Amino acid sequence: MLADVRRTEIVAIVARERVARVADLAELLGVSVVTVRRDIEALDDAGLVQKIHGGAKLPGDAGTHEPGFELKSTQSTQEKKAIAQAAVQLVHDGMAIGLSAGTTTWALAKALSSRKNLTVVTNSVKIADVFQGAGSRVSVILTGGERTPSDALVGPIATQSVRSLHLDILFLGVHGVDEVAGFTTPNLLEAEMDRALIEAARRVVVLADHSKWGTVGISTIAAMEDVDEVISDDALGLEAQRILREHVGKLRLVGIATHSPESLAAQS
Numbered sequence: 001m002l003a004d005v006r007r008t009e010i011v012a013i014v015a016r017e018r019v020a021r022v023a024d025l026a027e028l029l030g031v032s033v034v035t036v037r038r039d040i041e042a043l044d045d046a047g048l049v050q051k052i053h054g055g056a057k058l059p060g061d062a063g064t065h066e067p068g069f070e071l072k073s074t075q076s077t078q079e080k081k082a083i084a085q086a087a088v089q090l091v092h093d094g095m096a097i098g099l100s101a102g103t104t105t106w107a108l109a110k111a112l113s114s115r116k117n118l119t120v121v122t123n124s125v126k127i128a129d130v131f132q133g134a135g136s137r138v139s140v141i142l143t144g145g146e147r148t149p150s151d152a153l154v155g156p157i158a159t160q161s162v163r164s165l166h167l168d169i170l171f172l173g174v175h176g177v178d179e180v181a182g183f184t185t186p187n188l189l190e191a192e193m194d195r196a197l198i199e200a201a202r203r204v205v206v207l208a209d210h211s212k213w214g215t216v217g218i219s220t221i222a223a224m225e226d227v228d229e230v231i232s233d234d235a236l237g238l239e240a241q242r243i244l245r246e247h248v249g250k251l252r253l254v255g256i257a258t259h260s261p262e263s264l265a266a267q268s
Contacts, residue, residue: 001029007039007048014049014056017237018214019179021055024239053180057214079209079233082254084108086231087171087207093117095168098197099127101152101190102173104207106130112138121165121200123153123193141165145193150175154189159196170201172227174208176215179243182224183208184217191219198222205229206248210236224248 001009006029013028014020025036044051050059084107091097094117099105101124109130112118116137122128123143131138145158172194174183183206185191198204204227213236224247232244234253244251 001031003039006031006035007043010036010039010043010056011048014058017239018210019052019055019057019237020239023054025055076209076211078256079211079235080104080107080207082233082256083207083209083231084111086252086254087205088112090169090205091115091118095119096121096166098122098162098167098170098172098201099124100170100172100194100197101127101148101150102207104209105171105173108171108207121162121167121197123158123162123197124151125153126151143193146189148187148190150187150190152187152190152193154187154193158193162193162196162200165200167197167201169203169205170197172197172204172206172221174206174212174221175217177206177208177212177230177240177244178214178216179224179247181216181220183221183227184215185219185221186217188219191217191221194221198226203228205231207231209233210240213237213240 009029010025013025022033022036026033040049040051040056043049047059049056080103083104087108088111091112096119099109099120099122106127109127113130119139119141120131121141123145128140128142131140143153143158143161145153145155148154175185177183185194206227208230210233228249229252230244230248231252231254234255236253241251
């Protein structure tokens, strides 16, 4: 296979899977690991992929770049809605649940707004407003703190407010998911707040659409092994699925066209 053809194929694979390992690329292309590494270096120099330890990923934003809530709320909207509908099935009357700040957890809040006999703890003003605006009978506990561009209340006041709480389940939104870095955020204070929510929860469920795979923020919230379940959409790459199923308690995938319970694929 000619180098140009091979490198075009590598770009296509990385675009599809978001992250690809050198060993897997070598096997797929029928070439040596050394050849693939040279190809990745050339593609990295050209800005077509980003070289990482053991493979390549899509070129991404800097680890501290944090898009605003309004921008993120317009991205992957169908995926977020489908993920939220799947997450609703895990919520039962009488539960105390945590919703971290984020647009996918915001979609879950809208799906839960008609419920009653729930207590919701959140560090997101926008999520709290969903329940107030709907006139629902959900009891909302909103933390204090300073607000980040992604609509998260953070800082010492925010983290201290949840230290003595006990949550049945936490639904955690994340900026990025990576095999080595785990679940990450570009904001150091938000990572600290999310870790406090994790410590307060009996069960942790990450809500992350497929576009989060391969993105790495500056701060790790949690390792994959610290999470009980990940809910994503079925556009998630096969390599990402394999890695998550090896490390998290359960991976649940939901189809975009239909997000009924029957459309979910789960593996412990």
